[in-house]
Amino acid sequence: MKKTEKILVTGGAGYIGSHTVIELIEQGYTPVILDNFSNAHPSVIPLMEAIAGEPILMVQGDCNDSELLRNLFSEHDFSGVIHFAAFKAVGESVANPLKYYQNNLFSLIQLLRVMEEFKVTKLVFSSSCTVYGTPVGATKVDEQTQLGVPNSPYGWTKLMCEQILRDAVIANPKLQVIFLRYFNPIGAHPSGKIGEFPQGVPNNILPYMTQTASGILPQLTVYGNDYPTPDGTCIRDYIHVCDLADAHICALDYLSVPRELAVFNIGTGTGVSVLELIAAFEQATGKPLNWKFGPRRVGDVVKIYADAQSAAEKMNWKATRTVNDAVRDAWKWEQNRLANENRN
Ligand SMILES: NC(=O)c1ccc[n+]([C@@H]2O[C@H](COP(=O)([O-])OP(=O)(O)OC[C@H]3O[C@@H](n4cnc5c(N)ncnc54)[C@H](O)[C@@H]3O)[C@@H](O)[C@H]2O)c1
Numbered sequence: 001m002k003k004t005e006k007i008l009v010t011g012g013a014g015y016i017g018s019h020t021v022i023e024l025i026e027q028g029y030t031p032v033i034l035d036n037f038s039n040a041h042p043s044v045i046p047l048m049e050a051i052a053g054e055p056i057l058m059v060q061g062d063c064n065d066s067e068l069l070r071n072l073f074s075e076h077d078f079s080g081v082i083h084f085a086a087f088k089a090v091g092e093s094v095a096n097p098l099k100y101y102q103n104n105l106f107s108l109i110q111l112l113r114v115m116e117e118f119k120v121t122k123l124v125f126s127s128s129c130t131v132y133g134t135p136v137g138a139t140k141v142d143e144q145t146q147l148g149v150p151n152s153p154y155g156w157t158k159l160m161c162e163q164i165l166r167d168a169v170i171a172n173p174k175l176q177v178i179f180l181r182y183f184n185p186i187g188a189h190p191s192g193k194i195g196e197f198p199q200g201v202p203n204n205i206l207p208y209m210t211q212t213a214s215g216i217l218p219q220l221t222v223y224g225n226d227y228p229t230p231d232g233t234c235i236r237d238y239i240h241v242c243d244l245a246d247a248h249i250c251a252l253d254y255l256s257v258p259r260e261l262a263v264f265n266i267g268t269g270t271g272v273s274v275l276e277l278i279a280a281f282e283q284a285t286g287k288p289l290n291w292k293f294g295p296r297r298v299g300d301v302v303k304i305y306a307d308a309q310s311a312a313e314k315m316n317w318k319a320t321r322t323v324n325d326a327v328r329d330a331w332k333w334e335q336n337r338l339a340n341e342n343r344n
Contacts, residue, residue, distance in 0.1 A: 011084030063107035080122035093154035104157035130155035183267030187326030188333035195333030224296035237305035240321035267306025
């Protein structure tokens, strides 16, 4: 794939999408964002442009709108698609599963139909380690680890989308698909201009920490202190969002020659406990975080982290940033964001 080529980035105004768009531009690609702003704010676009130093092509619209997709594919000669657009809140998906099945499955199906119509064959799909469910035995999972039972309708949408794509590739072998199974993305762009900004109370731990440290939320609750781990708290593989963005560039490079469907874990390969993450955060911010232990949460996986050897060997991708980098960048983003809010 030549680097001047146009890439459609659905959900490109969101957390991971925005960082990936910056990386695409830095690598010489021309990204075109399609986002309906259901979980992003239009103000992110000028901030992205400030980092990129150039205007960004952006279309406001819904991936479920096949007419809009057709117009977009007619207007631009896309060489590939990165499909981020989806709903992702685990708790909300339990309360409102149909909303999740409708958006996450139908948007992929519409996209695949239009890609086929316009003979666009390369697709990088945002999957998740949630497809492993609660791994039996091993906690370091590679891509051969048996897929599990996801713990939420959101998780099921990822597993179902993977199956839809597997079937689509069987029916149309020209389709070249990569699943990137993300572990736990955290952090922000080192400029502090963009980062994770959840609507309402955050579902993810690091935005919860930054909002607690800045006084927006009163206290962080750590769910469970008696798990069979060294400090009793759950262990995850936290990956810097900029490393995750890099993985998408490697995935596009990997698709520069014809490939069979490929699956890659995108994580650091190291497990970090919740208490270790808090310690890293306190060190980065230089002040103690107000937190307490609460009871275990139903459905929480005790310990899971990635074997990301395959991504290193086959697409030459490796995480290079640390958890300390991620918490430092997230804190910088939180402070910038609040300063901008106060100015406006
Ligand atoms: N953040 C994580 O922890 C995580 C982990 C594993 C996988 N993922 C997956 O990665 C992808 C990106 O996640 P994120 O954290 O950046 O989420 P996000 O909510 O910040 O970004 C998703 C973007 O898609 C947009 N969107 C949603 N439905 C749309 C539709 N029908 N049409 C157009 N735009 C639509 C939203 O407005 C948002 O900007 C998602 O598919 C998510 O499931 C995320």
